[in-house]
Amino acid sequence: TVFNQARELSRKLEPQTHAYHEIWLDAKRIYSGAEEEPLYGPGYLPRKFKIAFTLPPENDVDVYAQDLSFVAIEKEGKLLGYDILAGGGMGYAYGNPGSFPRLADIIGFCFPEQVEEVARQVLLIHKEFSTRCNRKTSRLRYTIAGKGLDWFTNELATRLPFPLQAARPFSLSTNGDAADVPGRQTIEIEGGRIQNSNRQQLKTAFHEIASIHQGDFFITGNQNLVIDGITPDTAEQIKSIIGKYNLLPNDSGLRRNSSACTSLPFCPQALTDSERLLPKLVDELEPQLKELGLWDEEISIRMTGCPNGCSRPYLAELAFVGRGPGKYNIWMGGSRRGDRLGFIYQESVPVKEIADVLRPVFARFAAERNQGEGFGDWSIRALHPQSL
CATH class of the missing domain: 3.90.480.10 (Sulfite Reductase Hemoprotein;Domain 2)
Known part of the structure; x- marks a missing residue:
């Protein structure tokens, strides 16, 4: 049901005329009249707009990182509706204090038949109020951060023909992939x-x-x-x-939960490597993990070649964000649930020094962690600047 609703919403919100394909996909021009998109109008959006659906306790789509998310609320196997999250996003630009990663806010609850109208109106708020003059800050999260969450919820309320209900409680267990079941x-x-x-x-x-x-x-x-x-x-x-073909190797928990953007040589935004480097870095870290009894510890690790955050590194328990050629900012403190931003542990660390920086950290984690405490939760408690 949730999958079908997500697919239907995507169909309803996508461009309806052929103009988008003519502009962006190099399609042959087939119409030159004055027809406009019924939803987008003549100007489309200021910037991209991401929508995600999830069914708790799963969160592999990282609902707190999206412009708009719908978290399914069910009872005894019946879908009651969705909690609505808005204003998340990952990328930012070095040297620009006006750009930053942000967690989405929970703004209310809607019934399944109300999803399309909620999505349409949130998208239109983004279209009408997000800046078009600065690409770095033209996402919905900056509009909400700048004008305030109260402004956003009030603006949405004036547009909807129905009131949103108070958000229902939900619990996310992991932003990793769901456990396998028969079939x-x-x-x-x-x-x-x-x-x-x-x-x-x-x-x-x-x-x-x-x-x-x-x-x-x-x-x-x-x-x-x-x-x-x-x-x-x-x-x-x-x-x-x-x-x-050994498709289920006995990999470490670190490798099982690794993710990287393509970076060099494919991405023009990249400052340094990511996809090509992360497996080699995990190779360096795994022997110590085995020594410390952490081989099976599920630690989410992500890497990007620049601060745009395509692999959502700021939500990871451990992350490396490209700072320049061969150098990375080390982030820690995200949660396995995907509901907390991490913090910068060290800046501009040369790639050859990353393993040495992390060895004492992993040793402390193995020795100091509480029963059942994950790496992200421990690092917030033990290493976050406010905890020292």
Whole structure:
């Protein structure tokens, strides 16, 4: 139900005329009249607008990092409606104090039949009030931060033909991928790139699986691949292919929860490496994790080649954000739930020194953590500047 509602909302909010394709996708011009987009008008949006849906306790889409999110609220298997979050975003620019990552605010609850109108009106507020003169600050989060949450909720209330209800309680357990159930298998894709490498023959393996699989493939918000709808008559064959190509290696919890943007050489915004570097960095860190008994510890680790935050590093328990060629700011303190921003632990650390910086940190974590305490929660308690 939630998936279908997300798909339908996407269909309703996408551009309706062909003009968008003519402008951005190099399509052949087929209409030159005065027709306008029924929702967007003549100017489209000031900047991109991201919408996410999730069903607690899962949060692999990082609802607090999106412009608009809908968190499904259910009772006894029945969908009651959605809590609404607005104003999240990750990217910022060095040297620009007016740009910053921000968590979305919970602004209320709506029923399933009200989702489209809520999304339309929030999108229109972004269209009408977000700045168009500065690309760095043209996201909805800056409008809400600048004008205030009360202004935003009041403006939304004047536009909606119905009142929003108070938000319902919900609990998120992890922004990692959901646990596998019968008929579904998640395969870790390091760096999010399906390719044949010395480590794994992913491309070949998935080609073999696709030739017999009767269900679907889904890409997760953590760059992994879900083989869904595995039927009893293909289950053993798929399991055999997974084993043949070692698609479920005994990786550390750190590697299982790693994510990186493409960065160099593909992204013009990149200041330094990310996708190519993170696996090598994890290689350096894993021997100590094994020594300390932390091999299976689920630690979310993310890397970006610049501060734009495409892999959502500011929500991770441990993150590396490109500061310049071969240098990174080390962030810590995000939560496994994806509901807390981290803090900068050290700035401009040369890549060759990152492992040395982290060795005493991991040693302290292993020795000092409380029962069941995750790395992000411990680092907030033990290493955040306000805790020292």
